[in-house]
Amino acid sequence: MGEDVQSLAKRRGFIWQSAEIYGALAGFYDYGAMGATLKRRWEDVWLDFFLDLNDNYHLIDSTTILPEASLKASGHLDSFTDPLVECNKCGSAFRADQLIENETGESAEGLSLEEMDGKLTELGLRCLKCKGGFDSARTFNMMFPVQVGTKGGDVAYLRPETAQGAYLNFKRHFEIMRRKLPLGLAIIGKAYRNEIAPRQGVYRMRELIQAELQIFMDPETFGAQLELDEMKGKEIMVQLVGSRGRSNAEPVLCEILIDAHGLPPFFVYHMYKIQEFYLEEVGIPGDKFRFFEKSEKERAFYNLLHFDIEVELSTLGGFRELAGIHYRGDYDLSRHQKHSKEKMEVSVDGKRLVPHVLELSFGVDRNVWALLDIHFSDERTGILRLPPRLAPYTFAVFPLMKKDDLVSIAKELHYMLKCRFSTLYDASGSIGKRYARMDEIGTPFCVTVDYDGLEDGTVTVRDRDSTDQKRVKKDDLDRIAFGLASGTISFKDL
RNA sequence: GCAGAUGUGAUCUAGUCUGGUUAGGAUUUUGGCCUUCCAAGCCAACUGCUCGGGUUCAAAUCCCGGCAUCUGCACCA
Numbered sequence: 001m002g003e004d005v006q007s008l009a010k011r012r013g014f015i016w017q018s019a020e021i022y023g024a025l026a027g028f029y030d031y032g033a034m035g036a037t038l039k040r041r042w043e044d045v046w047l048d049f050f051l052d053l054n055d056n057y058h059l060i061d062s063t064t065i066l067p068e069a070s071l072k073a074s075g076h077l078d079s080f081t082d083p084l085v086e087c088n089k090c091g092s093a094f095r096a097d098q099l100i101e102n103e104t105g106e107s108a109e110g111l112s113l114e115e116m117d118g119k120l121t122e123l124g125l126r127c128l129k130c131k132g133g134f135d136s137a138r139t140f141n142m143m144f145p146v147q148v149g150t151k152g153g154d155v156a157y158l159r160p161e162t163a164q165g166a167y168l169n170f171k172r173h174f175e176i177m178r179r180k181l182p183l184g185l186a187i188i189g190k191a192y193r194n195e196i197a198p199r200q201g202v203y204r205m206r207e208l209i210q211a212e213l214q215i216f217m218d219p220e221t222f223g224a225q226l227e228l229d230e231m232k233g234k235e236i237m238v239q240l241v242g243s244r245g246r247s248n249a250e251p252v253l254c255e256i257l258i259d260a261h262g263l264p265p266f267f268v269y270h271m272y273k274i275q276e277f278y279l280e281e282v283g284i285p286g287d288k289f290r291f292f293e294k295s296e297k298e299r300a301f302y303n304l305l306h307f308d309i310e311v312e313l314s315t316l317g318g319f320r321e322l323a324g325i326h327y328r329g330d331y332d333l334s335r336h337q338k339h340s341k342e343k344m345e346v347s348v349d350g351k352r353l354v355p356h357v358l359e360l361s362f363g364v365d366r367n368v369w370a371l372l373d374i375h376f377s378d379e380r381t382g383i384l385r386l387p388p389r390l391a392p393y394t395f396a397v398f399p400l401m402k403k404d405d406l407v408s409i410a411k412e413l414h415y416m417l418k419c420r421f422s423t424l425y426d427a428s429g430s431i432g433k434r435y436a437r438m439d440e441i442g443t444p445f446c447v448t449v450d451y452d453g454l455e456d457g458t459v460t461v462r463d464r465d466s467t468d469q470k471r472v473k474k475d476d477l478d479r480i481a482f483g484l485a486s487g488t489i490s491f492k493d494l
Numbered sequence: 495g496c497a498g499a500u501g502u503g504a505u506c507u508a509g510u511c512u513g514g515u516u517a518g519g520a521u522u523u524u525g526g527c528c529u530u531c532c533a534a535g536c537c538a539a540c541u542g543c544u545c546g547g548g549u550u551c552a553a554a555u556c557c558c559g560g561c562a563u564c565u566g567c568a569c570c571a
Contacts, residue, residue, distance in 0.1 A: 011505050011522075023545060023561045079571045084495090142571075160571085196495065196569050204570070300571060381533060400530065428524085432532035439532095451530055460531075467532065 027198030027206035037392040057184030062165025068155040073339030081141040158192035166214035182217035209364035216355040223265040231272040249290035288312040302331035323362040330354040384442030393443040395423040400450040463491040470494040
């Protein structure tokens with residue numbers, strides 16, 4: 001058929017540009033019926049998996065609008081802003097501080113806009129493209145400002161990341177959860193970034209959904225609190241900074257990452273868990289998954305360790321970042337302690353410390369897109385080979401033909417399955433067309449009532465991935481459906 | 495944001511250069527007929543020239559502008 005993922009995503013109700021009928025705005029997307037459900041299921045799997053890592057990891061929620069002071073403390077007010085200069089001839093935009101740094105070799109951070117203008121003139125810098133002159137520098141902050149109250153006197157911004165919600169709520173939750181470390185606070189929600197040039201579909205959006213788990217812990221004792229034995233002898237796909245260019249990502253034993261590369265055991269343990277999440281829960285093939293280490297230059301200064309989690313996506317032309325694991329030290333809580341004057345230092349087992357943060361950060365929209373990209377195939381019609389737990393519909397029920405006796409049994413089975421699973425009933429078109437429709441939205445199993453079944457009380461169950469069918473007793477369907485949906489029974493063993 | 499290319503029913507596209515009947519096709523969707531398991535066939539129906547302005551007797555077609563998409567550059571704490 002040759003249809004691509006994007007048109008399937010639109011045609012079958014997954015995702016497309018927001019406000020299409022008015023010509024749309026770049027960087028904003030809406031989810032349709034299938035997409036919203038798929039996203040919800042991904043989030044459910046994510047929550048189940050990561051909150052299960054520790055009894056003291058919890059889901060919270062926080063506001064999308066934050067007061068300026070909190071973003072001053074987090075560093076976003078100053079660092080999420082770029083000083084831009086534009087060429088007055090060709091209009092090319094450049095980072096003013098980078099132009100100066102490249103010329104002088106000295107940091108231009110902290111210079112005021114006027115000082116930068118002065119420096120640019122002093123150094124005689126011209127447009128890199130056309131040698132034109134520069135307009136005066138102006139700041140471009142990637143945060144969306146929000147006017148709060150009738151007079152707009154309170155300056156606020158849409159949050160650029162969900163993480164701050166966890167940091168701002170740390171102290172109270174530490175009390176609520178009876179002063180224990182580690183404490184994990186997970187947030188799934190919207191974040192906003194005024195990207196200069198959003199591109200590549202949902203990969204860079206101005207309004208995006210993040211799923212983040214902020215783990216507050218004592219780096220000295222955290223490792224001992226984890227089931228580190230689990231990762232013994234296990235390998236992780238990693239691309240280390242040192243081997244870039246020389247080789248591609250390769251499987252490395254967890255022990256080697258710890259002993260030879262000096263990564264903290266708690267960090268490697270969470271890498272191992274993230275890999276398990278992707279390979280086993282979400283169904284990403286092992287050869288399309290890797291951790292990509294960020295060098296000191298590439299990562300933000302407060303990140304002591306930073307690996308991107310990348311998946312190879314054909315729609316985006318290679319390995320792309322879907323998530324990140326960051327060891328942020330005590331940067332976040334220390335900053336909020338300093339700016340808010342609230343004490344973030346805690347006392348656990350007689351030891352006083354400002355907890356460190358291990359951040360697991362996921363871009364939900366990217367991950368949902370990755371599901372479509374990875375699981376899409378056009379070998380017969382379009383097929384989405386989504387794992388049963390993620391598929392918008394788990395089952396579909398069809399009468400082989402639109403005849404009263406078949407229809408009534410099919411409807412009866414549909415109502416039965418619908419009570420426990422997301423199930424679709426369809427009697428329109430040929431049976432092949434109905435199977436094809438289900439392939440396109442990733443429904444893993446179709447139940448068909450036929451004439452043979454009328455006589456001996458059976459129905460057929462059709463497997464999306466193989467198109468094979470098995471005949472089962474109608475009375476067993478409820479039990480079998482549960483097994484198939486939960487993965488405790490495989491289709492082959494029916 | 496800059497430069498270039500592109501924008502036709504739900505989806506994919508012909509037509510645009512060289513302005514001129516009811517904008518053509520394929521797929522999808524809906525209804526009907528037929529049909530005992532993988533987008534079968536037949537009949538019927540719905541939906542379209544990205545938006546705004548201009549030129550012209552006449553614009554999907556030419557010109558200007560907006561918006562969006564793609565590619566390159568820049569950007570991506």
